[in-house]
Amino acid sequence: MSGLSLHKKLEENIGLLIFGILFVSSLGGLVQILPLLNQDMTEAAKNTRVYSALELTGRDIYIREGCSVCHSQQVRPLIAEIERYGPYSRAEEFIYDRPFLWGSKRTGPDLHRVGGKFSDDWHRVHLVDPRAVVSESIMPGYPWLARRNATQAGNIVAKMRGLRYLGHPYSDEDIEAAPGQLEGLKEIDALIVYLQRLGTAYTGERSQ
Amino acid sequence: MIDVNNSTYHDKVVIRLIQFSVIWAVVAMTVGVYLSAELIWPTIDFGQFWLSFGRLRPLHTNGILFGFGVSALMGTAFYSVQRTSHVPLFAPKLAWFCCFAWQLVVLTGGISLLGGMTSSKEYAELEWPFDIAITIVWVCFGIVFFGTIATRKIKQIYISNWFYGSLIIVIAMLHIVNSLAIPVSLTKSYSIYAGAQDAVVQWWYGHNAVGFLMTGGYLGMMYYFLPKQAGRPIWSYRLSVVAFWAFVYSYIWAGPHHLHFSAIPEWVQSLAVVMSIILLLPSWASMINGIMTVSTAWEKLKTDPALKFIVLSLAFYGLATFEGPMMALRSVNVVSHFTDWTIGHVHSGALGWNAMVTYGTFYFLVPRLVGVELHSVRLANIHFWLALAGTMLYIIAMWGAGVSQGLLWLSIDEIGELSFSFKDIMSSMTPYYALRLVAGLIFLGGTVLMAYNLFMTLKGRDAVVVKVPPVDPAYGVNS
Numbered sequence: 001m002s003g004l005s006l007h008k009k010l011e012e013n014i015g016l017l018i019f020g021i022l023f024v025s026s027l028g029g030l031v032q033i034l035p036l037l038n039q040d041m042t043e044a045a046k047n048t049r050v051y052s053a054l055e056l057t058g059r060d061i062y063i064r065e066g067c068s069v070c071h072s073q074q075v076r077p078l079i080a081e082i083e084r085y086g087p088y089s090r091a092e093e094f095i096y097d098r099p100f101l102w103g104s105k106r107t108g109p110d111l112h113r114v115g116g117k118f119s120d121d122w123h124r125v126h127l128v129d130p131r132a133v134v135s136e137s138i139m140p141g142y143p144w145l146a147r148r149n150a151t152q153a154g155n156i157v158a159k160m161r162g163l164r165y166l167g168h169p170y171s172d173e174d175i176e177a178a179p180g181q182l183e184g185l186k187e188i189d190a191l192i193v194y195l196q197r198l199g200t201a202y203t204g205e206r207s208q
Numbered sequence: 209m210i211d212v213n214n215s216t217y218h219d220k221v222v223i224r225l226i227q228f229s230v231i232w233a234v235v236a237m238t239v240g241v242y243l244s245a246e247l248i249w250p251t252i253d254f255g256q257f258w259l260s261f262g263r264l265r266p267l268h269t270n271g272i273l274f275g276f277g278v279s280a281l282m283g284t285a286f287y288s289v290q291r292t293s294h295v296p297l298f299a300p301k302l303a304w305f306c307c308f309a310w311q312l313v314v315l316t317g318g319i320s321l322l323g324g325m326t327s328s329k330e331y332a333e334l335e336w337p338f339d340i341a342i343t344i345v346w347v348c349f350g351i352v353f354f355g356t357i358a359t360r361k362i363k364q365i366y367i368s369n370w371f372y373g374s375l376i377i378v379i380a381m382l383h384i385v386n387s388l389a390i391p392v393s394l395t396k397s398y399s400i401y402a403g404a405q406d407a408v409v410q411w412w413y414g415h416n417a418v419g420f421l422m423t424g425g426y427l428g429m430m431y432y433f434l435p436k437q438a439g440r441p442i443w444s445y446r447l448s449v450v451a452f453w454a455f456v457y458s459y460i461w462a463g464p465h466h467l468h469f470s471a472i473p474e475w476v477q478s479l480a481v482v483m484s485i486i487l488l489l490p491s492w493a494s495m496i497n498g499i500m501t502v503s504t505a506w507e508k509l510k511t512d513p514a515l516k517f518i519v520l521s522l523a524f525y526g527l528a529t530f531e532g533p534m535m536a537l538r539s540v541n542v543v544s545h546f547t548d549w550t551i552g553h554v555h556s557g558a559l560g561w562n563a564m565v566t567y568g569t570f571y572f573l574v575p576r577l578v579g580v581e582l583h584s585v586r587l588a589n590i591h592f593w594l595a596l597a598g599t600m601l602y603i604i605a606m607w608g609a610g611v612s613q614g615l616l617w618l619s620i621d622e623i624g625e626l627s628f629s630f631k632d633i634m635s636s637m638t639p640y641y642a643l644r645l646v647a648g649l650i651f652l653g654g655t656v657l658m659a660y661n662l663f664m665t666l667k668g669r670d671a672v673v674v675k676v677p678p679v680d681p682a683y684g685v686n687s
Contacts, residue, residue, distance in 0.1 A: 007449065011364050014357045018377060021370075021456055025378045025420075028460030028483070029385075029412050032476050036405050060396070064324035066262020072546055076469035080618045083626055091471035094403025099329050102407055102470060106546040106613075107247070109630045130250075136635035138250040140260050154396055162392035166400060 044092030049201040050168050051096055051194075053160065053178035054185070057153050058194025061187050062101070064153070065142060072103035073112040073198065086113030086199065093202045096168055108139055113199040123192045145188040151179070153187055217290045218297040219671040221307050223577050225283030226570060227666070228311050230659050232275025233563070237655055239268040241648040247641045258322040266321045266333040272558065273331060273421065275314045280566045281425040282306060282349060285372040287573065288432040289356045292366040294679050298355030302348050309345045313338060325395045329410045331417045332386055336397040339387040346383070350376045361679045367448045371428030374456055378420040386413035404472050408464060415463035422562050423529075424455070427494055430518065433569045434498050437515045438508065443500035451493035458487045465536035468545060477538075484536035491529035498522045513588035517568030520596060524560025528553065543618070548640070549610025552603050559599040559651055567595065567658060574662050579672035583664035591654040591661070598651030602644055609640035 010016050051059060062068070075081050077088040089112050094100055118126070122133060128146055130137040156178045164170045182190070246252055246261050253259040290297055297303050317338045326333040334342070353376055357369055386409055389397035401409050435442050442448055461483035464476045499522055502508075508515050531553055535544050544550060575582045582588060612633070619627040 011449075014354060014365060017365060017370065017373065018354065021374050021377050022381070024453060024457045025374070025460050026381065027457065028463075032461065032464060032479065033405075033408055033412060036408050036473070036476070037401070039405070063326060063328045065257075065260065066265060066326065066328070068328050069262045069265045074470050076542075076545075078469065078542065078618065079624075080620055080626060083620070083624075084617070084630065089471050091404040094407075094471065097403045098398040098401070098406065099327060100403050100406040100410070101328065102467075104330060104466065104546070104550065105548075106617075108634070110546075134631060136631050138247055138634065140246070140250055140253050140262070141255060142257075142260070143255050144257055155393055158392045159396070159398075162390045162398050166390055166398060166402075 041092065041095050045095050047202055048092055048095055050170065051197075053156050053174070053181045054150070054190050054193045055197050056159060056163075056194075057150055057156060057182060057187075058190035058192070059101075060159070061145065061153050061191045062194060063099075065145075067111075068101045068103045070103075070105060070107035070139070071109065071111045072106050073110065074102035075110055075112050081110070085110045089199075090202070093199070096163075098163065098166065111195070111198055115196050115198040115200040120192050120196065123195060124188060127188055127191065142188075145191060146186055148187045150182040150185040150187055150190045153190065156182060215296050215676050217674045217676060218300045218303065219287065219577055219674065221297075221300070221303045222283045222287045223574075223666065223671055225279050225286070225307050226574060226577075226662075228307070229276050229279035229283060229566070230570070230655075230662060232271055232279060232314065233655050234652070234659055236268055236271025236275055237648070237652045239264060239271060241645065241652055243268055244641065244645045244648050248638060248645060257324070263322050263324060263326075266326060267318050269331060270321065270333060271314070271318060273417070274310075274317075276566075277421060277425075277562065278310065278314075280569075281372070281375065281421070281429065282310065284429050284433070284569055284573070285353055285375075285425075288368055288428070289353055289372065290676075292362065292369055292432070293356050293360030294362050294676055295356060295359050296676060297352055298359055299352050303352045306345055306349050306352060309341070309348075313341045313345060320395075323395075327387075327389070327397065327399065329386065329399070329406075330414050332383070332410070332413055335395060336387070336389055336391050337394065339383070339389075343380070343384060346376070346380050350380065361685055362683055363685050364683065366432070367442065367445065367452065368428045368432035370452050371424050371431060374452075375420050375425035375428065378416060378424070378456070378460075382413045382416050382420070386410060404470075407467055407470065408472055408476065411463040411466040412460070413463075415466060416460055418557070419455075419459035419462075422557060423459070423491075426562055426565050427455075429569055430494070430498055430522070430565055433565075433572060434515075434518050434522075435501055437512070437518060437568070437572050438502045438505040440501050440505055443497050443503070447493055447497050451490040451497065454490035454493070455487075458483050458490065462487055462536065465541070468536075468538055468541045481536050481538065484533045488529060488533045492526060495522050495526040495529070511585075513585060513592050514568045514571035516589075516592050517564045517571065517595070520592075521561050521564035521568060524556055524564065524599065528557040528561055531556065543614030544610060545614075547610035547613040547617075548606045548637070549614065552606025552610055555606065556599065556603045559595070559602060563651075563655075564595060564599075567591070567655075570658070570662060574665050577671055578666055578669040580665060580669065583661050587657050587661045591657045594650050594654030594657070598647050598649075598654060601647035601650065605640045605643035605647055609637050609644075612636070612640075 075085045075088045126133045128143050129141045130139040160170050160175045243264055317334045325335045388400045391397040399406050462480050464480035465484050468477055534540050571588050616628050616633045621627050
């Protein structure tokens with residue numbers, strides 16, 4: 001049977017056609033994705049710290065406000081980037097990132113190494129009114145973050161339980177203590193704690 | 209001749225889907241124009257969370273992709289699958305369910321995005337309750353579409369149905385795999401993938417949402433409506449078949465080119481580069497096939513705005529599918545990645561290819577559906593030039609901005625210091641952003657003209673009743 005008459009069968013049989021499309025289109029994903037999913041990250045994991053209740057709350061606010069629309073969290077291994085932002089990003093730093101927040105656009109600068117670069121007070125002013133500290137900035141202000149309580153940003157106990165189910169090493173004590181850690185704080189505080197931790201949680205070897 | 213028991217085609221649902229599609233086009237493009245203004249005047253969100261750039265931008269992309277795009281694809285698929293199968297829609301009530309349930313998902317999903325419900329994964333931002341709803345509607349779409357083909361009276365399955373079919377199958381696969389997550393509340397879930405793995409899965413999805421929704425689906429539209437409009441059979445049916453399988457096979461591999469120089473394995477990146485270059489072949493095969501189909505009917509371009517739109521869309525399809533593989537090269541990507549060049553590239557595809565082939569199809573289809581002439585051919589011609597001007601200006605503005613950003617960010621002086629600060633580069637973008645705003649307004653203006661034109665064409669009219677024509681026994685299923 002020639003290739004053409006074989007193909008004629010496909011053209012006249014919808015079941016075969018559906019199967020053909022599914023088979024051919026799944027090959028690429030199987031080859032590229034499966035090996036990564038099976039990668040053992042336990043060795044790398046011991047050098048990366050899991051997010052605290054406050055950091056996690058801040059991270060989810062970062063997601064909610066769409067910060068990753070304009071800010072990447074992925075320093076490329078290029079001289080100019082290392083000079084501008086700091087050491088390039090490595091896979092093991094992101095093992096507790098659900099979802100990843102590498103972004104695809106830098107309308108504003110990369111934030112993966114922003115932790116510790118500015119004071120908490122600078123962030124507090126900047127997040128509410130960016131142009132008060134950077135006159136050329138086109139970043140939106142987020143005044144509501146200073147008004148809303150950190151406890152309003154979702155049920156932290158449910159979140160940490162969900163992440164523990166996915167393998168994040170939270171103890172019962174960690175989860176029990178979580179609501180108390182958010183008490184009395186605003187959303188902006190949580191976001192700043194997250195920003196200050198960015199790119200600093202990895203304690204293993206790092207080549208420049 | 210086999211007479212198909214006096215049955216008629218279901219076209220009312222097609223009209224309704226086209227109307228929804230046009231409404232979403234106007235809404236989502238207006239949001240896009242507003243976003244582009246926010247990049248020039250950042251305070252026009254007035255301190256309102258729901259006008260904030262980070263929340264509005266996903267509304268723009270989702271509104272275009274799922275509102276404007278999927279409604280148009282669903283409508284034209286329902287129309288063409290009946291004609292190419294010589295049977296009415298399978299399960300017409302389910303088709304109506306797809307039509308309205310989909311609009312409800314897009315509408316409520318859009319509101320949820322403004323409310324800050326987001327997974328942050330690009331083009332998959334909607335949270336888990338919407339992901340489930342999308343899956344349900346999508347499966348129903350598949351049942352209607354493949355059910356119609358399964359009950360067809362024509363032996364051969366026409367090529368447009370393969371492309372529409374690949375849209376339905378592959379998008380279902382991508383959507384389900386990429387959206388797997390553990391819900392922690394009604395509004396929040398955590399991806400089952402973390403970090404670099406999540407990145408690879410997301411861009412496998414993200415790249416192929418472009419591949420199978422914005423390319424596969426629209427190629428289905430092109431393969432049915434271009435030959436109809438030109439009054440010529442497709443130039444080379446064999447080429448369309450070869451291009452189809454090459455397209456389905458190679459597109460899937462190219463996703464990791466969105467992650468060059470990132471913390472994913474280098475072999476994955478390199479493989480994506482190779483497959484991205486290969487992808488040029490099936491892309492251009494379909495473009496050439498489309499253009500050659502019109503090659504003996506060029507005189508129709510003088511009088512027919514619908515055909516003009518479709519032919520121009522193929523030119524932009526060719527441009528965008530050339531630019532894409534080039535941007536996948538590491539040496540180009542090092543400049544283009546993270547810049548407005550990417551935004552320009554997306555819009556050369558979304559405005560130049562997707563919107564224009566849809567506009568051409570709507571101008572062709574809407575008058576036919578209600579059995580009248582288009583309300584105003586003159587307005588459609590004006591729309592054509594607005595669409596072309598808007599798209600060109602948009603691309604030029606974003607090339608200017610993107611190439612500047614890319615080169616200036618990487619620029620280092622003779623003693624190894626960075627030449628420019630980030631904020632200086634950013635603040636020099638205003639002229640480009642202003643040009644982009646103008647371009648967006650021009651394109652939106654054209655779209656509003658079309659909305660008016662189609663509204664006047666449809667106004668007070670009902671779908672023409674079209675009887676399923678008899679099938680020539682030589683091509684029938686029972687021969």
